[in-house]
Amino acid sequence: MIPASSSSSLSVKSQSSRPSSSLQSRPPSRNTAPRPSSSIGAARPASSASTRPHSRFSLRPNSRQARSRLIPQCQTLVTQMTGMKEEDDPEDESFREAVDYVVRSLETSTINKAAASVDLSVIERRISGLALKARINSQEIFGEALQTAYDKLKKNVEERENDLDQDIKASRLPDHLQFLLELSRPPTEVTLMKAQTFLDNIANPPPTEHTLTWADILAEEPFEGEHWEGVYDQKDGGDWTSTPSLSPLSSDDRPLDDDDSSVEYSVPSSDSTTSEPPERMDDSRPAKPYVPHSCENRKQFEELRARQYWRDDWHSDASPNPTFDVNDPSTLGPTISRALAEATGMKDAQAMLRPEHYIDEVDMTREILMSLQGNNTTILRWNGIAFEMLPNAPRLVHLSLASQQSIIMSLARTASIVQNLRRFTATVFSASFANKQTNNRKVTTTRTCEAFADAIDEATRELNAWCAAREEAICRAYAGIDTEPLVVTLLETEGAIRDRYGTVFEVLPEIIQTIFQIRPGEDLSRFDLSATLLRQPAALTAQLLDTLFLNVQQHMERRDNITSDALTRVFLRTAGPIWSMVGKWLKDGMGLGLGVGSGRKPDMADELDEEFFIENNGLGSGIMGVGLLDPEFWQEGYALRERTTPSGEDGTEGQASGQSRSRRVIPLFLEHVADMVLSAGKAVGLMRALGAPLSSNVFDGRKTFADLVSSVALDGGEKSKALGLFSVSIDTLSRLIYDTLLPHCQNTGSQLVKVLVEDCFLWKHLQAIEDLFLMRKGEVIPHFMDVLFMKMDSNQPWGDFYVLNTAFSDVVEANLNAGGKEWINASLVRLSYRGSREKDRTIRRTVKAIDGLALEYAVPFPLTYIFQPKIIEGYSDIFVFLLQIHRAKNALERILVRDERGKDKQLREELKVLYAMRSRLSWFIITLLNFLTTYVIHAEVMRFHTVFRQAESLDDMICFHDEHLEKIRGRCLLKPNTTALHRAILSILDMCLHFGDGFVDFAGSSATLDLSRQSINVKRHRSRRQERQNRNVVSFSQNRDHDWRSSDEDEEEEEEDIMDSEDGGRIKEPPEPSFSLGSSVMTQDEGFPARVGKMSSELDGLIRFIRRGVESLAGGTSEAAPAFGVLAFSLEDWDM
Incomplete structure (x- = not known):
């Protein structure tokens, strides 16, 4: 036993620091007598432990001590990582070796070195x-x-920082x-x-928990409150009046002297009376003290309960059976009800019924506001189609039942329309969501329809926000927060809705019924979406946008700005997908259409939305498709969609758009920029295909259509900014769209034109085509024609493919060898003859045999878009026509005019007739050729070059070039409406060949000149057979009376109309020549001079026919009239 005099330092410290207690002044107790000394502690010997020598462990170095502390931790680590234990197999050295390995690995970094520390x-x-x-x-x-x-x-x-007890x-x-x-x-x-x-807990700290103090305990009644619960155990039969002692000793056994504080004793654990009460008190104490309801809380509760007008036991302040008073409006409703009951004799029945439930008008207004948001209230209930008024709906004391029902049903109609619009949007959204979930490529709804539903949803959500704001204003007025007076009535609410939204909620269902073909009165959410999508998606989109657009126009014209602004917001949001498609088209451009991929299918770039007004016609796709390299790809690969509505179908689409069903499927507000957008997108795709850098002025497709219009609308003034409405007119919208798209489209087109001119050598190929087909190369084309005509006259195979192309190549090469400039690549030119053998045999007698000649020029890509095969074919027709004129001219130029002195008089007279005929034919040929080369080809080429340089896009180039070629063909009389004049000219050209052959037969070959060989041999050679024939020829000289007609006959003939009014304004057929193209041998009965007389008469008729036809063309209003006036003026010299 430890002596009483001996105490530990802890006890000394505790005694020194313990404050003085009141127990120190207790009276002496009987237990305070000094105890006798124990016999054991009197003569106790010293323990051996007190003389134990120092352990050698205390003299170990610090590293060995750290090693000994590390070994148990390493053993635990090995056991946890490997599962081996030392007691499992004491003889096994594996565990000991693993521990030694861990110790050796860790002592280098943990024992011998200090741990790395940071600041x-x-x-x-x-x-x-x-x-x-x-x-x-x-x-x-x-x-x-x-x-x-x-x-x-x-x-x-x-x-x-100064707390020594912190962890x-x-x-x-x-x-x-x-x-x-x-x-x-x-x-x-x-x-x-x-x-x-x-962060939320820091910004909004929870309320501090209330700490129980002695002041709270003393303020309550004795032994009352939650803090006393658990102190006394009621199960043991104890009560609040008897408090058991918490000490196991009686009050007499407790030490009351000063030495009692140093005595240590513990409470036995077996005594449940001393251990359970503190634990129960700690466990049962709540986190927050219970505070009973005060009178103030009860008062607030009653005030809130008094406002619950929807409770059955709630009663208004107004009396249910008041006496009618004119000055008190609250007496009107009950008085009218009583009067009606008395008038109908149902007063007793009314008394037996439940009394009327009257509420305040402000509360009924709140109910209506909640119904407008789609909720069922005590006034209105949704029956699946519309909101209906409940039979037991509360009444207003200042309105009769009929007037109240009229006002509420008017508001109920608005709530029903809005709720049906909500159901429509939910149906469209669910269909769209289901399509995305199933990943179905078959479109069940269009993006424009989804945007339309989203715009309607935005309008309904705006109505919900407006209703919530009005209800908030009512609550703020109740609480007295707003000082301004607030008037809340049913009529004021109805007028506020009309002033805020106009008739937009009446117009939107009509638009839905028109677009989705829903009968009036049917549920908007149960329309047949699949039947709607049987129509072309682009047509459906165009019809929807056009219907909205026309409704906006109509309400603007009526000065209904509220409805027009609301419809404009819906229209702008609905047009968002189409605007984004336009932006994507202008940014990415057209696809290449090469069909690269699996199954030769076009890539995704070739696919456009089916509702976009630009479509891919599939040109170039498939097995034989060449895509972008096809000359028709530019104009036919991508084009504007056209409506494909059958003629027998009900024309709802045409009625909605105000246009015929055959028009292109383009929304009205984009119709004026559709061609420009199409051209710009195709230009972007072609630039990408050519590898040319795109313009830095890329169209910003991220800006939505609504943002674009709102930016302009907000610039209109402070009023528009305050309202936040898109107050733009239709003209302003069209101009805005045009001004937004024009810079990008122009820049893209101009950049493509620059690439075609600089990189593709457009002007070089155009010059070569004009020099070749229009015979503007004077030193090469005549040489080639001489070679060709020589083969024709000598009956050589001139139409052979190899002969034609070899002759042309030789002529071009000879021109280069002679020092000429290279003006064409001969390898790009190909001549071929597609005529029959019959025409080939008649090449010496008619120029129509040359019609089978075809001239082609292989234009490199992408210039094939400008010089398409049909364009090259048109150039070839002009080339053949000019070649036919030169063929006739060559036949006349081969006839030599000689001095006939020394010949007999009759022969000289006959030769005069022949030379006169040659002069008349040559005059017409020269007049015609001079007109074509000077006033048609040269004038049009100069004008075309001026216009062509001003082209801003490839489409402009194609348009200008096509118009240029059509003008030349029209002035060359190659159009269908001038076929008669063309046939008359060909007849004259055939007459020239026939005259040349007859003159050779009559005068001999010595009277002709071979211009191709530049022959100067004029030695006359006449066979004996020809001399015998000439002796038997009777001379014939055309009489003046037969050659020239009277002035009366001329006037009558000129007054004759040669235009056939029954055949679309075409010129009547010319007179047929009497000479046969198959007879070239002179007979004994009729000599060549006699036939020349007939030929002269027929030539006069043909030329007069041509002159009258040209004069009729010159008197027209077409652009070619001045040019034909020049030819008509030249042909007037025929009568001189």
Whole structure:
């Protein structure tokens, strides 16, 4: 037993620090007598432990001590990692070897070296860097929470810096933070949620828990309150009046002297009376003290309950059976009800019924506002189709039942329309969502229809917000927050809705019924969407946008600005998908159409939305398709959609758009820019195919259509800014769209034109085509014609493919060898003859045999879009016509005019007739050729070059070139309406060949000149057979009376109309020549001079026919009239 005089330092410390107690002044107790000394502690010998020698462990170095402390931890680590234990197999050395390995590995870094430590500034910089990284990664909440937590930690450490009992020393704080940072992972969604919760708790700290004080206990009744619960055990039969002692000793056995404080004794654990009460008191104490309801709380509860007008036991302040008073409106309703009951004899029945439930008008207005938001109320209930008024609906004291029902049903109709619009949007959205969930490529709804439903949904949500704002204003007026007076009535609410939204909620269902073919009165949410989509999606989109557009126009014309503004907002949101399609088309351009991919199918770039007004016709796709390289791809590959409505179908689409069903499927507000958009998109695709850099002025498709229009509308003035409405007119909208798209389209087109001119050598190929087909190359084309005509006259195979192309190549090469410039690549030119053998045999007698000649020029890509095969064919027709004229001219030029002195008189007279005929034919040929080369080809080429240089797009180039070629063909009389004049000219040309052959037969070959060989041999050679024939020829000279007609006959003939009014304004057929193209041998009965007389008469008729036809063309209103006037003026010299 420890002596009483001996005490530990802890007991001394506790005694010295313990304050003085009142027990020190207690009276002496009987227990305070000194105890006798124990016999055991009197003569106790000293223990051997007191003389124990020092252990050698205390003299070990620090490293060995650290090693001995490390071994148990290493054993535990080996056991946890490998499962081996030392007691499992004491003889096995595996466990001991593993422990030694771990000790050797760790003692180099933990025993012999000091641990690496960091400074607090390093941790602070690292925390700041992590917070900055979080902000850069758009995780501002996480960065702010991390910085805030670190600041609170530093503040807490600074406040507790002198606390010796804290778990973590301030000097070790950087090491702990370093350890936590090394164990940390990148933030996840859970981390961000916890960071948000942490910041919310700091910004809105929970209320401090109330701490029980002695003042609270003393303020209550004795032994009452929750803090006394559990102190006394009621199960043991105890009551609140008897309090058992918490000490196991009686009051007499307790030490009351001063020495009692140093005596130590414990409470036995077996005594449940002393141990359970404190535990029960601690467990049963609630987190927050219970505060009973006060009178103020009860008062507030009753006030709130008094406002619950929807309760059956709620009664209004107005009396249910008042006496009618003119000055009191609240007496009107009950008085009318009583009067009607008395008048109908149902007063007793009314008394037996439940009394009327009257509420305030402001409360009924709130009910109507909730119904407008689609909720069932005590006034209105939704029956699946419309809102209906409940039979037991509350009444208003100042309105009769009929007037109240009239006002409420008017508002109910508006609520029903809005609710049906909500159901319609839900149906469209569910169909769209189901399509996306199933990943079905078959479109069940169009993007424009979805945008239309979204616009309606936005309008209904705006109505919900408006109703909520009005209800908030009512609540604020109730609470007295707003000082301005507020008038709330049913009529005022109805007028506010009309002033705010106009008739937009009546117009929208009509538009839905028109577009989706719903009968009036049917549920808008149960329309047959599949039947609607049987129509072309582009047609459905155009019809929807056109219907909205026309409704906006109509309400603008009626000065209904409220409805027109609301419809404009719906229209702009509905047109958003089409505008985005336009932006995507202008940005990405057309697809290449090469069919690269699986199954030779076009790539995704070739696919356009089916509701877009531009479609891919599929040109170039398939097995034989060449895509972009096809000359027709530019004009036919991508084109504007056209309506494909059958003629027998009900023309709802045409009625909605105000246009015929055959028009292109383009929304009205984009119709004026559709061609420009199509051209720009095709230009972008072609630029991408050519590898040319695209323009920096890329169309900004990210700006929505509504944002584009709102930016202009908000510039109109402060009033528009305040209302936030798109108050733009139809003309302003059209101009805005045009001004927005024009710069990009012009820039793209001009850049493509620059690439075609500079990189594709457009002007070089155009010059070569004009020089070749229009015979503008004077030193090469005549040489080629001489070679060709020589083969024709000598009956050589001139139409052979090899002969034609070899002759042309030789002529071009000879021109280069002679020092001429290279004007054409001969390898790009191909001549072929597609005529029959019969025509080939008649080449010496008619120029019509040359019709089978075809001249082609292989234009490189992408110039094939301008010089298409049909364009080259048109050039070839002009070339053949000019070649036919030169063929006749060559036949006349081969006839030599000689001095006939020394010949007999009759022969000289006959030769005069022949030479006169030759002169008349030559005059016409020269007049015609001079007109074609000077006033047609040269004039049109100069004009075309001027216009062609001003082209701003490839489409402009194609249009200008096509118009240029058509003008030349029209002035060359190659159009269908001038076929008669063309046939008359060919007859004259055939007459020239026939005259040349007859002159050779009559005068001999010595009277001709071979211009191709430049022969100067004029020696006359006449065979004996020809001389015998000439002796038998009777001379014939055309009589003046037969050659020239009287002036009366001329006037009558000129007054004759040669235009056939029954055949579309075409010129009547010319007179047929009497000479046969198959007879070239002179007979004995009729000599060549006699036939020349007939030929002269026929030539006169043909030329007069041509002159009258040209004069009729010159007197027209076409652009070619001045040119034909020149030819008509030249042909007037025929009669001189």
